Each structure stands twice: as C-alpha cells, then as structure tokens.
Amino acid sequence: MSTVEDFTEEAGLFYERLGLSRTAGRVVGHLLASDDDGADAPELCERLAVAKSSMSVALRQLDQAGMVERFRRRGERRDRYRLTEDVFGRAFRAKMAEFDAFQELAARGLAAVGDDPRRRRRLENMRDMYAFMADRFPALLDEWEASR
Amino acid sequence: MSTVEDFTEEAGLFYERLGLSRTAGRVVGHLLASDDDGADAPELCERLAVAKSSMSVALRQLDQAGMVERFRRRGERRDRYRLTEDVFGRAFRAKMAEFDAFQELAARGLAAVGDDPRRRRRLENMRDMYAFMADRFPALLDEWEASR
C-alpha cells in the first residue's frame, strides 16, 4: 500500500538527484499531494519532521526558484505555500536557459580554439544543436499549453 | 584573451553544476577543445594537474555515462579517450529518461492520493505534460539529425 508519506519521501529522493536539497524535494512532494490551498510552515515542519529553520531555508530556495509561492489568507497572520500553478512549465523553461548556457559555452570554446577545423567541428555542432533546441522548444511548450 | 585552459575550467564548473564531478567536467572541456584523436590518460593528468587515480575514476564515470569512449591506436599500449561522436544527442536522450521518471513519480503520487479531484488535478497535469514531452522529443531529435 502506497501512502502520501511514501510518495513524499520518493519525491525528496527524486528532486535531490536533480539538485534540490532533500528537504526542498520533500516539500515539493508534500505540496504535490496536497490540494491548491497548500500548507503553512508549522504544518510542513510537523509533517516532515524538519526544524523550522531548515524549512525557512528550503521554502526560500523554492520561492526563489519560482517553484512555490507564498500567499496569505485574508486576516490570517501566517503565510501559506503552494506550488506555482505552472511549476512544470517553469521547469521546462529553466531547461531552455540551460540550452542557452550550452550555446554560450560552445561559443567560448570556439573563441579559444582558433582556426583549426578539426578542433572547431565538434564545438560548432554543439553550438548549433543547442541553438536548434532552444529555437524549437517554445513551440513545443505552446503546443502543450494549447492542447489543455 | 581567452585560452583553451580557461575554457577547460569553465566547462568544469558548468558540468559540475549539472552533476558531474569537477574533474570529469574538466576532462570534457579538454576533449571538446581537442581534435578527434582525443587524449591519453598521462596527458590529461599533466594538462589538468590531476592524480592518475582521480583520472581513472573520472574517465570510468564518463565512459559509463556514454560520454567518452576508449580506443587504442594499432600497436600502442595505452588507451586514448575521445568524446563520443554523438555526445550531445546522448545528453538529450538522457533528458528523455528523466521525463519518464517524472511520469512515473506522478503515477505514484496518483496512486497515493486517492479519488479527491482537487489533489489529483496537479499530478495528472504533471503526468500528462511529461508524457507529451516524451512523445514529442524523439521527432525533434530526428529533425535535428536530418538537418545535418
């Protein structure tokens, strides 16, 4: 029997492999399995057995990465946190920024190697491939969003 | 003035952010800026100022990840290493495996949350989006390869 707690831990491991901290990944897992009202910090601390200082850091990371947003219900004194509506679309756009970084790295390599065609060939291929992907990706995302 | 050495260090930092070790990233950078004959281990150790034990580990990692291949010139006694011809295509295919893993994670989440539509909505969106991308990506790669 698979539980929400199990899923939360799996998500923690999954996102840890992708570069988030374990705690941040577990938060994402918990918020994925909760509804759009999200959760507040004390609840997350208690459910995930994490100190509030660690939770503060993890939530700030996720906020700055654009993965969660803070909000506050009218009249309440504490923040709540939920995944951004478009969190996975944002993840894809972040991948596109990575494509741009690859292109830039290839360009730096080309500036460094000079004129030798044997040494330019692979870097040019790298640059062109990532340029191609960066060019095509937005249309793919648009197509997905249109299909919703 | 940008040099090949600078580029090698930049590549090391770049690939370290992506999850490789610094040494492995520097090797990739060096091989990117060299020609198709690649380099041998003593040369890499000397140029990158790295112990041969560390180089052995880094090269094995890159080999197992399919990023470099070993080869030996006829009659020589030491291996040489070069980037696989299709190293960046392989990187994209690895991203597709990541898409599959996201789908799988979403499926586990759905199994855990039960019937509540409010809690299923986001996980279903996650699953469907990554399924869409996994479906479309091969055609994108084919298109790139055809355009060569």
Next chain:
DNA sequence: TTGTTTGTTCGGAACTTCCCGAACAAAGGA
C-alpha cells in the same frame, strides 16, 4: 510598553563527496 507569534540568520555538528598517494593487478616486452 510588554508579550506573543511568525519567520530569518548564525554557528556548529553530521554527513557526503571528491581527490590524492600508495598499494595492487594486469599485460607486454626483455
């Protein structure tokens, strides 16, 4: 003002990763 709630920052402990040198293993020539 004083006390309470909420959230952040700081210092240190625990853990993990990375890299080195040394020891070891394997293969080829003398």
Next chain:
DNA sequence: TCCTTTGTTCGGGAAGTTCCGAACAAACAA
C-alpha cells in the same frame, strides 16, 4: 621468468553541503 608500463582500487583527509537549535528580528495584539 622478471621488469616496465598501464590502469584500478583502497584508505584517509580536505572541502563542501545540509540540517539543527539558539539567538535574533519584525509584526502584531493587549
């Protein structure tokens, strides 16, 4: 066989990361 070359594995130390509890700051209520 014995020695050299090539490459791997092992143990330890250095560096970086993560998390905790405690101290701190800010906002609000009484």
